[in-house]
Amino acid sequence: MLNMIFTGLVAYDPKTSKANNAMADSITSSDQQNWTVTIKPGWKFSDGTTVTAKSYVDAWNYGALVTNKQVNASFFQYIAGYNDVAPASGSPTAQTMSGLKVVNDTTFTVALSQKFSTWPQTLGYSAYYPLPASFFNDHAAYLAKPVGNGPYVINAWNRSQNMQLRPNTGYSGTNKPQNGGIDLKVYTDTNAAYADLQSGNLDVNNGIPNSALKTVQSDLNGRFINEPAGIIQTLSFPLYQPGWSTDGAKLVRQGISMAIDRPTISKVVFTNTRTPASDWTSPVLGASGGFKEGLCGQECTYNPTMAKQLIQQGGGFPGGQLTISYNADGPHKEWVDAICNNVNNAMGDTKSCVGRPVGTFADFRNQVTGKQMTGPFRTGWQMDYPLIQDFLQPLYTTGASSNDSHYSNPQFDSLVSQANAEPDQTQAVTDFQSAEKLLVTDMPAIPLWYQNGTVGWSSKVSNVMLDPFSVPVYTAITVK
Known part of the structure; x- marks a missing residue:
């Protein structure tokens, strides 16, 4: 879901795994340790506010600070000052990382604690997504209905049951949805999900049960992918x-x-x-x-x-x-x-x-x-x-x-x-x-x-593929 409502600095090609600039206009360094990140102007969060360099710096500092107890904190460990905000003692001596600096609305700098030439290629991971001001100003409301800058927006969400995602009409990225939206359903039984897939009550299922693997090709008339x-x-x-x-x-x-x-x-x-x-x-x-x-x-x-x-x-x-x-x-x-x-x-x-x-x-x-x-x-x-x-x-x-x-x-x-x-x-x-x-x-x-990764789909949809993380590329799915 996070990858459907957010777009990061880079995105990974679903077929080649190559990291390409998405929100980033450029990520450059002369020494592989001190980086300048420039983002494309004009991007908006789905609440209408502008995505700025500060949106990234604030999100990364929040993610790293040990008292915020974020499970992805370790992804910021290469940034200078990380040990001050996330010491082993659990008592930070700083609230922000010294290696992050906002230059202007579209530029920020990152000083790493070591040389890391492929660091820009890591930045498509969800830990590095930007966050809007509403995340910090009204945290409870944000968690009830998260706001992102990606190809979809959350239309409705019933926790542990379902989520309605609809195209973000103000999205600036290239991977615009080729469908009218995605309804995500939570199943507690993989066999029940597979039965719904076979009957046409579910269009895409990437949780094929082990019990179905021997017959899935014939069950779905070949509408099945099984790849590393x-x-x-x-x-x-x-x-x-x-x-x-x-x-x-x-x-x-x-x-x-x-x-x-x-x-x-x-x-x-x-x-x-x-x-x-x-x-x-x-x-x-x-x-x-x-x-x-x-x-x-x-x-x-x-x-x-x-x-x-x-x-x-x-x-x-x-x-x-x-x-x-x-x-x-x-x-x-x-x-x-x-x-x-x-x-x-x-x-x-x-x-x-x-x-x-x-x-x-x-x-x-x-x-x-x-x-x-x-x-x-x-x-x-x-x-x-x-x-x-x-x-x-x-x-x-x-x-x-x-x-x-x-x-x-x-x-x-x-x-x-x-x-x-x-x-x-x-x-x-x-x-x-x-x-x-x-x-x-x-x-x-x-x-x-x-x-x-495995995925099966119904006869109602086409252009189903898996990305390198074995997740369906939802934006590419079309309805017949």
Whole structure:
């Protein structure tokens, strides 16, 4: 919904993932660290007020300030002064970031705390959207009916039930709606939604239930898309545990990876709605954006004989048995059991590997963040923006916000910093891939599969496609 009522400084091409200027007229820097942002004049919020540079600076400062408790605060961590407004202590020493300055109505400057050449390409993410004055002046009223600067406006909203979105007649962007509006419906049962899709009571459904995947093509007469999205699923290791941090444990981790039959699990368990992973990014990035099929090489290729050799050579599983933890309230048991079957078959021992269910996702994540894991555990990452940086830096640099394995390699960190400082996009991607190759040897997390996006639609509509985030491009949908 946020992406339907807002437009950011940049927007991502739904077919190529490329970041193109949207509200931004230009985003420039001479040193990859100090940026000048100029926005296009004349843009309006749907309440008629003008979008200015201050609309961005105020929104970003609000989003970063720790006392506002915004879940996307960490996206501002690269801006100078972030640590003053969001210190670990929770007691800010400043209310605004020193790196943000309004120059005039259409220009603001951003000083980053480090060089970050691809920073402009991150700015299509929802954390960076502008906010109107009404957000600050009458917060409760704004939350009841949010106002944006995007292609749609909220006409009516019944929380947890439905939302009516209608075209924003004053919209200045290029992606103007090709329809008369979108009615969003909330379903608590994916099978009920699918039944409505089949009967024509629902036009677009990107939550196809697993039970329908085997028949969806015939059910919908081919009106179905199944393609890789910007999501990767992994198994991470608790490298803070002594048994998993030895040189021998690297071989064990590689061996576990080679024991996994990714193609068969993707086909049998997931009905081909997963694509076997051979790197730590996503195919949606494309070759120019950093995806390199096969980068992981033999370490991500099914080879049970070599898997057993490496596991034995590395000293076996710490503790004697491999346990794979996952949240029991999600659809994970079947694939975890399948991986354990692979490992048990490779080792010739039916008790080498077992799944370890943890009650709820909240309980599971609390154990992960509390460093309580003793064996590998389920992890996944949905990209925030289509950059190789987003698949590597937040997950694998030392002390990064989403580094669940607590992996630390100074060479990896150095290559990431080198890539961020590189003004040439092609060279930056090369540097990131050099860092990524270190993950092959170190294997802090095993790439399993890229999650696919799926969508089905009724015979009443056409021109349905998925963007790189596996969300339908609603503005492009036409009614027959």
